[in-house]
Amino acid sequence: MSWFSNYLFGDYSDESVVPDSYEGTAISDSFEKPVSSNLRETEVVSGIRYRDNTVQLDLNTPVEDPYAQQGYSNFGYGGEYSFVQQECYPNESYGCQQGYSNFGYGGEQSFVQQECYPTQSYGCEQSFEHQVYSNVGDDGEPEDVSVDEEGCYPVTFSFDTTQTFSSRKEMVRWVQDTAKDNGYLIVTKRSNKRGENYKIWFQCTFGGEHKSVATQRKTGSKKIGCPFEMIGFSESSGSVWRIEVTKAKHNHTPIENFEGHAYARRLSSEDKKLVKELAEQDIRNQSIWRTLTKNNPARKLIPKDIHNAVQKINAEKNVGNSPMQKLENILIEKNYTYYMRTNEISNEVEDVFFVHEKSFTMWCAFPHVLMIDATYKTNMYNLPFVQVVGMTSTNKSFTAACAVISAEKSENYLWVLQRIKSMLAGCMEPRVILTDRDFALMNACEQVFPKAHKYLCRFHIQQNINKNSKRKFSDKEWKEFVRTFWTLCESTTEEIYMYNLENFEAQLKEADREQVYDYMKKSWLDPYREKFVSCWINQTINFRQTTTNRVESMHATLKSHFPSHRNTLDKLVLYVDHVVAKQYAEIRSTFETSLRKVMTHHKKQPMLAYILRKVSIYAIELLSIELKRKEDGLRAYGASCGCQLFTSCGLPCACRLEKLENKGSFHTCRAWRFLSNASPKPTMDSEQNRARSRLAYIIQGSDRHVRNAYVSCPRP
Numbered sequence: 001m002s003w004f005s006n007y008l009f010g011d012y013s014d015e016s017v018v019p020d021s022y023e024g025t026a027i028s029d030s031f032e033k034p035v036s037s038n039l040r041e042t043e044v045v046s047g048i049r050y051r052d053n054t055v056q057l058d059l060n061t062p063v064e065d066p067y068a069q070q071g072y073s074n075f076g077y078g079g080e081y082s083f084v085q086q087e088c089y090p091n092e093s094y095g096c097q098q099g100y101s102n103f104g105y106g107g108e109q110s111f112v113q114q115e116c117y118p119t120q121s122y123g124c125e126q127s128f129e130h131q132v133y134s135n136v137g138d139d140g141e142p143e144d145v146s147v148d149e150e151g152c153y154p155v156t157f158s159f160d161t162t163q164t165f166s167s168r169k170e171m172v173r174w175v176q177d178t179a180k181d182n183g184y185l186i187v188t189k190r191s192n193k194r195g196e197n198y199k200i201w202f203q204c205t206f207g208g209e210h211k212s213v214a215t216q217r218k219t220g221s222k223k224i225g226c227p228f229e230m231i232g233f234s235e236s237s238g239s240v241w242r243i244e245v246t247k248a249k250h251n252h253t254p255i256e257n258f259e260g261h262a263y264a265r266r267l268s269s270e271d272k273k274l275v276k277e278l279a280e281q282d283i284r285n286q287s288i289w290r291t292l293t294k295n296n297p298a299r300k301l302i303p304k305d306i307h308n309a310v311q312k313i314n315a316e317k318n319v320g321n322s323p324m325q326k327l328e329n330i331l332i333e334k335n336y337t338y339y340m341r342t343n344e345i346s347n348e349v350e351d352v353f354f355v356h357e358k359s360f361t362m363w364c365a366f367p368h369v370l371m372i373d374a375t376y377k378t379n380m381y382n383l384p385f386v387q388v389v390g391m392t393s394t395n396k397s398f399t400a401a402c403a404v405i406s407a408e409k410s411e412n413y414l415w416v417l418q419r420i421k422s423m424l425a426g427c428m429e430p431r432v433i434l435t436d437r438d439f440a441l442m443n444a445c446e447q448v449f450p451k452a453h454k455y456l457c458r459f460h461i462q463q464n465i466n467k468n469s470k471r472k473f474s475d476k477e478w479k480e481f482v483r484t485f486w487t488l489c490e491s492t493t494e495e496i497y498m499y500n501l502e503n504f505e506a507q508l509k510e511a512d513r514e515q516v517y518d519y520m521k522k523s524w525l526d527p528y529r530e531k532f533v534s535c536w537i538n539q540t541i542n543f544r545q546t547t548t549n550r551v552e553s554m555h556a557t558l559k560s561h562f563p564s565h566r567n568t569l570d571k572l573v574l575y576v577d578h579v580v581a582k583q584y585a586e587i588r589s590t591f592e593t594s595l596r597k598v599m600t601h602h603k604k605q606p607m608l609a610y611i612l613r614k615v616s617i618y619a620i621e622l623l624s625i626e627l628k629r630k631e632d633g634l635r636a637y638g639a640s641c642g643c644q645l646f647t648s649c650g651l652p653c654a655c656r657l658e659k660l661e662n663k664g665s666f667h668t669c670r671a672w673r674f675l676s677n678a679s680p681k682p683t684m685d686s687e688q689n690r691a692r693s694r695l696a697y698i699i700q701g702s703d704r705h706v707r708n709a710y711v712s713c714p715r716p
Contacts, residue, residue: 076264108501134161152227152249157182159230165241166200175202175243185256185263187232197234204228205263206252222261226251258300265305272309279310282578303535318570324349326570332343334577339419350406352569356577358584360423363400366392368545370400370420370430371456372441373551374408377565378558379572383407386416387558389551391543394590394619397550398583402576404569411434413444421448432542435459437528453540456531457548458489461524469516477511487521489546491535492642501525554579607661622651632656 002348068269071530123637147153159178163169164411172188179186185205192199203518229247234240269273271292277290288684289306293299306683317461318326331338331354338354355363378385387402405412433449435441436457445454463483470478488504491497502541508517530547559565561575594616600618605627611620617700641655652660 026160144523149274152251153253155248156254158243158248159243161243161245163243166236168232168241170198171241171243175230175232180258183256184228184250185255185258185261188265189229189647199234200232202230202232205249205261206250224252229698240448241636259302263374264300264304265302267301267305267309275306275309276313279313282563282575285310290608323568326568327352327573330570330573334573336573337423341415351412351415352404353401353402353403353416354573354576355423356580359399359580361394362391362398362584362587363423364427365428366390367424367428368399368541369432369545370432370435371545371548372445372553373436373442373548374405374438375555375559378562379404379569379576379602380566381569385572386413387551387554388420389554391545391550392587392590393616393619394587394594395616396583396587396590397554398587399580400553404572408438408440410440410443410459413441414447417444418449432540432545432547434542434545436463436548445459453536453537453542454529454531455542455546458532458547458551459552461528461532461545465520465524472513472516481507489533491533492644493535497529497533499537525527534644537646541650542648544648590616600635607657619651621647622649625656626651627657630657668711 006273034299063438094439108314111414120412159175163174165174175476176186186202187205189201189203189207191201193501198618204226206222206224206226208223209225210223212219212221227247228250230243232243235242255261255264274292275288278291286303288310289301289303291682292306293301313566321329328338335357336354336358338352340349340350340353342349361546367390369391372386374384374386376382376384383406387399388401390400391396391397401423403419405416424430428447430452432453433454434455434457435445443453445452462485464483469481473481484500484504484507487498490495491500505517505521508514508520524532537546558575558579561578567575595613597617598612598616599620602612602624607627608620608623622645642654643653645651646653646656666674
């Protein structure tokens with residue numbers, strides 16, 4: 001029925017072509033009505049005939065008006081009222097003398113008289129002999145403006161030809177500014193210098209005729225052959241300039257909106273310089289446009305002008321270089337360590353691996369846990385972008401390494417992980433690698449780092465379960481299901497896990513959802529429970545990392561710098577450079593804060609007094625929470641400790657803190673002394689970024705180097 005809203009005329013609206021399934025049928029008919037004694041008018045009526053044979057006619061067709069000279073009303077596009085008078089000659093077509101009264105774009109009323117001759121076409125082809133335009137004057141009465149025989153309008157302003165100028169630049173600027181103030185655009189047509197005489201011919205921007213040479217594109221032009229012409233010439237060897245108007249008339253009305261004319265929106269040299277400076281700082285084009293228009297509200301610019309200027313700046317900067325040459329140039333300029341893998345047959349680059357200098361510095365200090373994930377919509381080639389992320393002792397994330405790969409296949413991931421391993425020569429290899437269930441990445445991790453513990457991201461597991469099972473639950477039931485599942489994941493011992501699993505199974509079977517339980521058991525619990533359930537993953541130092549959310553956060557942070565997701569690879573490297581520099585500054589800030597700042601609630605716990613300002617505030621906060629759990633859980637209810645903090649983070653858990661306190665002089669306890677006097681700290685000096693960080697142990701037991709990296713605070 002939507003196409004019935006378009007009016008159908010003549011034979012094109014045959015009822016037979018309209019399907020019966022539609023509620024209404026489009027109809028059309030013609031009728032004759034008396035016009036005068038010697039004139040008759042033929043009108044076309046269109047509308048819709050419904051199944052009950054009622055007819056809804058086109059409301060714009062004056063079927064009920066019996067008069068010879070027909071008048072009917074309608075509302076214009078802006079809601080204003082318009083009126084049309086028609087007087088038609090006896091003919092088979094619509095040739096007619098017409099007078100139109102309407103409201104102009106600015107709300108003023110205008111009137112046009114047109115004389116049309118009979119024609120044999122159906123579209124009212126019209127030839128105009130004379131036009132009279134009327135604008136509303138200051139007193140509210142219409143003022144007629146006649147057009148001469150050449151189609152030109154009266155001269156509304158004239159240039160002061162007695163004006164003299166000291167330079168060509170001054171003359172050109174004055175001519176263009178004066179014309180623009182009066183609603184015209186004057187451009188340079190040509191110039192000629194013969195000896196000491198210098199001439200410049202000016203014309204209207206609508207002057208001349210457009211000659212298109214395009215063969216594929218559809219082109220157009222604003223040129224309408226405006227006759228205006230003016231000459232500027234020099235006197236006294238170029239020290240004095242004058243102007244002379246040879247043709248003062250225009251064949252068009254003054255310009256109302258200069259935003260629609262590219263010449264009026266041209267950027268000055270100062271504007272181009274500012275755009276270049278802002279673009280080099282990765283300011284978005286929209287923000288650059290707002291800056292320019294805010295500085296000068298009279299400037300006529302549109303966002304497309306800034307986009308074109310930035311594109312031109314980038315093209316000039318990289319002229320003569322291929323995309324891979326530009327990428328390699330920026331990697332060398334920013335002092336990246338990078339590798340490229342090429343296809344053996346075509347010699348095309350397939351994978352690129354690169355590490356920022358500051359990223360490598362942080363990576364050497366904190367190599368223990370790595371989180372790996374790939375994302376899309378980062379480059380114009382739609383290639384996967386892989387980020388390797390680590391964490392510091394102050395609970396800050398950092399980008400360790402990046403790669404652009406041709407596909408998410410085992411061979412691509414294998415090459416990336418081999419580059420990671422080669423970068424860590426002489427340093428500690430990762431103890432824990434956290435990924436989603438990407439089989440290609442999991443297999444590559446198993447081959448390159450066989451001794452590392454490979455865990456799965458709980459968040460991605462939850463997302464897979466959502467897609468498979470959420471539709472089978474109501475909202476309230478789904479929240480309860482998710483709560484029970486996370487309780488199962490947080491089981492601290494195998495006995496507690498089996499108990500929670502029985503409750504989980506009973507809950508699903510009682511709700512007649514055995515299929516959901518079978519899916520959970522076969523897809524996740526049986527094959528992968530040792531990769532995401534706490535009682536297994538917390539047996540190694542993982543610093544409580546159970547998801548790849550840190551990588552997802554890095555993806556979002558990086559993409560927030562993008563003006564568009566269609567970036568070239570060299571631009572992508574620049575954005576990574578900005579993100580890493582910001583991370584490095586923030587991490588150094590947290591180190592200094594931990595060395596200087598003391599939290600008030602930490603002072604109230606005597607056991608922590610000896611380690612304040614000596615380890616990270618984040619580690620002290622974990623110990624503070626564990627001390628509170630010791631009081632509220634172990635002593636009050638006689639609950640078991642679980643030792644999760646000790647096994648996953650290397651910090652004294654509640655039961656160990658209880659033993660230290662029972663000894664009495666816990667301030668001189670050997671473990672606390674090692675914790676507070678840990679020296680030297682992991683270095684962040686970029687000059688030693690390839691040397692293995694010397695990590696002092698802080699507590700007794702295995703993996704003391706790992707525990708130290710978690711709680712010790714590297715000095716800037």
